[in-house]
Amino acid sequence: MSRSYLFIPGNTPSMIQNLDVFESDSVIIDFEDSVISYDKDAARILINNFLKKFSFKEFDIYIRINDSLNPNFLKDVQATIDLDITGYVLPKAGLEAIEELNKHIDNKLIIPIIESPLALLKAEDIAQSNNVSGLLLGAEDYTKELGINRTLNGTEILYARSYIAIICNAYGIESIDTPYTNKDDEIGLREDSINAKNLGFTAKALIHPNQVDIVNDVFSPSTEEIFQAKRIIKKSEESNKGAFSLDGKMIDLPIIEKAKKVLEKAKKYNL
Amino acid sequence: MSNLNKRKIKVIKSIDELFKLIDINDFTNISFHHHLRNGDGVINYVLDKYLREGVNNLNLFPSSIFPSYTKILELIKNEQVNNITTNYLNGPVAEYISNNGLPGMLTMQTHGGRARATIEGINEIDITFIAAPYANIYGDAIGYLGKNRCGSLGYIIPDSKHAKLKVLVTDNLVKDYLENPEINGENIDYILEVDSIGDKSGIVSGTTQITTNPIGVKIAKNTSRLLFELGLIKPGFSFQSGAGGVSLRATKDLKDIMIKENIKASFFSGGITKYHVEMLEMGLVEKLYDVQCFDLEAVDSLSKNINHIPISASDYANPNNPNQVIKDLDMVILGATEIDYNFNVNVTTDSHQTLIGGSGGHSDTATESKVSVIVSPLIKGRIPVIKERVTTITTLGKNIDCFVTERGIAINPLRTDLLELLKDSKLKIYTIKELSEIAHKYTKVPKESLKRDKIIGEVVDRTFEVIDNIYQK
Structure with missing residues (x-):
């Protein structure tokens, strides 16, 4: 369970050295788009050495490897399979690609990136694949394949967002929204994050460390939500009934389960 | 309010004219302010005269030294400078002193310490040249008006009262009354009117932006x-x-x-x-x-x-x-x-x-x-x-x-x-x-x-205590 997934280029020592500084719940070390082809080897060597020397318990580490049709795919997996990481982020994900990755890994999670119309159509099957712990919407490639432009209000990805959020919630996995690419627009980032949260996303991917605070804030339960959740759980324990009334509103099992989730998040993030 | 009872200050038109009135060799302890920072034109203008006249045994008291103050380096290389007392320095002068030292000492004071030392006579300043973006003929001046306005003139105010001779250098001389001047004309001996005291855009430092790192x-x-x-x-x-x-x-x-x-x-x-x-x-x-x-x-x-x-x-x-x-x-x-x-x-x-x-x-x-x-x-x-x-x-x-x-x-x-x-x-x-x-x-x-062989300077706290030495590289 993470609120923020921060991408960090795998070939930048000054960023790698500080990956525990930025307070992101998860860090995605990138071997794909942010690393130019002639630097992929260097990134693998750097990360292998770094993560063998330093281990981190306060946050999860994922590695975005190159896609399964890329010649770097296997090299990326082999260079990192023995490292203490939570899992892999798989670009251009499809059922075959996930199957291929599963052949090489053990005890590692997979977060497929849904970044094509076909992947979106297959998202329900992808969500049920082995080791898949969440889906990440890759809106830039998705809209590129559709041949449409991105807009500030994100109308063009509304369906994809809604669909992914529904599927992830249906199968109990993480739903991770696409990054907000204007790193200097704090107001836009907050609005975009709130929109994603309101559609059912549990987290958001980030492309810059300065975005972490806002995203963590939006995806954290508010003080009021925590207060209300505590009241619901207390009343539930006291009444010992499946359904009861609180402040004139009916409280039943789904609401009690939701309150438990809120408190679980609050505990995890020390809120 | 008016200018009644105010004394008009003698206005001179060039540094050469000033040193026809006074003997340059009697004024070797020289102070400046750095409020125009890299846009300052007065320091180089004045020190060029000392360079041309070959005046030796100079002791300089600029409140800071910036990379554009090139005449200071020329004077040092020409062996005309003995000591420098300042609060801050970087650029070529700083590099040169780090590598070579001075015949005398580099004394690093604090801003408050410099004010105190000037007022209490520890900094014995013979002459101060005050770049003044806006001055009137009575010697009153402010820094926040004029074509080359630089803001506060805070660092030079003690010098304007306690140097032996005070010269206001301005490119904006007016006849108007000035309310609450930063520099009080009663203390000023000469006004040196020049075409330009520098370039106000030089006051902006590259570091004065909120970091996004x-x-x-x-x-x-x-x-x-x-x-x-x-x-x-x-x-x-x-x-x-x-x-x-x-x-x-x-x-x-x-x-x-x-x-x-x-x-x-x-x-x-x-x-x-x-x-x-x-x-x-x-x-x-x-x-x-x-x-x-x-x-x-x-x-x-x-x-x-x-x-x-x-x-x-x-x-x-x-x-x-x-x-x-x-x-x-x-x-x-x-x-x-x-x-x-x-x-x-x-x-x-x-x-x-x-x-x-x-x-x-x-x-x-x-x-x-x-x-x-x-x-x-x-x-x-x-x-x-x-x-x-x-x-x-x-x-x-x-x-x-x-x-x-x-x-x-x-x-x-x-x-x-x-x-x-x-x-x-x-x-x-x-x-x-x-x-x-x-x-x-x-x-x-x-x-x-680290090399700790030759002391080239000292850090003097506002208490006048020497808290460390500066060594040649």
């Missing part, structure tokens, strides 16, 4: 959290920050807290930027006490906002001045090139002993404020900022209270009161040695390669 942002966030948890951000608090990107980011974070908590500060002091001005205009702070403007927005604010007040270096930080503004400071945020296990801070030299700055108001404000906070990345360019002993002490560790990095915070063990306040804090609090060990996990312990 994620490490700097994290340090700033830790700083504002620390100040908040210490209970310092409360109605009527007072504050000073440097003009570095991290300090300004911390100021912005402070602003956000003030808005959220509906808190208004009493005053900000020191070097003023557009960010401080914005907070004044938003009503978040009552007054700005300005000894130096760091950008043109601050300069313009001085001319139109009565709560933005220019002050002299003595009123700012002279320890013997009972009205010094900084004695009422609640907190100050300052930078560091190095800090050591005893919390001594260096902002004078780099780790290779090259002069890169100086105290300015660092030691003054750290000494006087209730809480002094040093902000710095734990590792700079693969070198840990914490050392067993700093290369050069600029500010004594006993005056430093908190050291904030991206990875955690160290509190000076002398401040048991602060440690008590933070005992239940969620902030990561370490000892300074623990922070150092965290850095060494990444960098190992760097090998020292």
Whole structure:
């Protein structure tokens, strides 16, 4: 369970050295788009050495490897399979690609990136694949394949967002929204994050460390939500009934389960 | 008000004309201010005359030295300069002195210490040349009007009263009455009217922008959290920050807290930027006490906002001045090139002993404020900022209270009161040695390669105590 997934280029020592500084719940070390082809080897060597020397318990580490049709795919997996990481982020994900990755890994999670119309159509099957712990919407490639432009209000990805959020919630996995690419627009980032949260996303991917605070804030339960959740759980324990009334509103099992989730998040993030 | 009873000052039209009236060889202890920073044209104009005349045994007292002050380097190379007393220097002059020293000594004072030394006659100044963006024929002057306005003239006000001869240098001479002039014409001996005193755009430093570097942002966030948890951000608090990107980011974070908590500060002091001005205009702070403007927005604010007040270096930080503004400071945020296990801070030299700055108001404000906070990345360019002993002490560790990095915070063990306040804090609090060990996990312990053979200068605190020597590289 993470609120923020921060991408960090795998070939930048000054960023790698500080990956525990930025307070992101998860860090995605990138071997794909942010690393130019002639630097992929260097990134693998750097990360292998770094993560063998330093281990981190306060946050999860994922590695975005190159896609399964890329010649770097296997090299990326082999260079990192023995490292203490939570899992892999798989670009251009499809059922075959996930199957291929599963052949090489053990005890590692997979977060497929849904970044094509076909992947979106297959998202329900992808969500049920082995080791898949969440889906990440890759809106830039998705809209590129559709041949449409991105807009500030994100109308063009509304369906994809809604669909992914529904599927992830249906199968109990993480739903991770696409990054907000204007790193200097704090107001836009907050609005975009709130929109994603309101559609059912549990987290958001980030492309810059300065975005972490806002995203963590939006995806954290508010003080009021925590207060209300505590009241619901207390009343539930006291009444010992499946359904009861609180402040004139009916409280039943789904609401009690939701309150438990809120408190679980609050505990995890020390809120 | 009028100019009745005011004495007209003799106006001269060139430096050559001035030295026809007085013997240049009688005026070898020379002072300047640096308010125009890299845009200053007066220092080079005046010193070119000393160069041409071949005057020797010069002792220079510029409040700071910037890269554009090229005539100083020419005079040094020409062996015409004995001693330099200043508060800050960087660029070619600093590099040359680091490598070669001076025939005499480099004396690094603080801003408050310079004011005190000038007033008390320790700095024996024969002649001061005061670049004045706006002056009248009675010798009154201000810095915040005129085509080359630079803002406050705070650092030169003690010189304008205590130098043996005072020369106002202006490119904007008027006949009008000047209300509340910074430089009082009663003290002025000559007005030197020139075509240009420099270029006002040169006052803007590249560092006076809020940082967006994620490490700097994290340090700033830790700083504002620390100040908040210490209970310092409360109605009527007072504050000073440097003009570095991290300090300004911390100021912005402070602003956000003030808005959220509906808190208004009493005053900000020191070097003023557009960010401080914005907070004044938003009503978040009552007054700005300005000894130096760091950008043109601050300069313009001085001319139109009565709560933005220019002050002299003595009123700012002279320890013997009972009205010094900084004695009422609640907190100050300052930078560091190095800090050591005893919390001594260096902002004078780099780790290779090259002069890169100086105290300015660092030691003054750290000494006087209730809480002094040093902000710095734990590792700079693969070198840990914490050392067993700093290369050069600029500010004594006993005056430093908190050291904030991206990875955690160290509190000076002398401040048991602060440690008590933070005992239940969620902030990561370490000892300074623990922070150092965290850095060494990444960098190992760097090998020292300092030369301590020849002393070329000394760091003099505002108390006049020599707190460290500066060695030739």
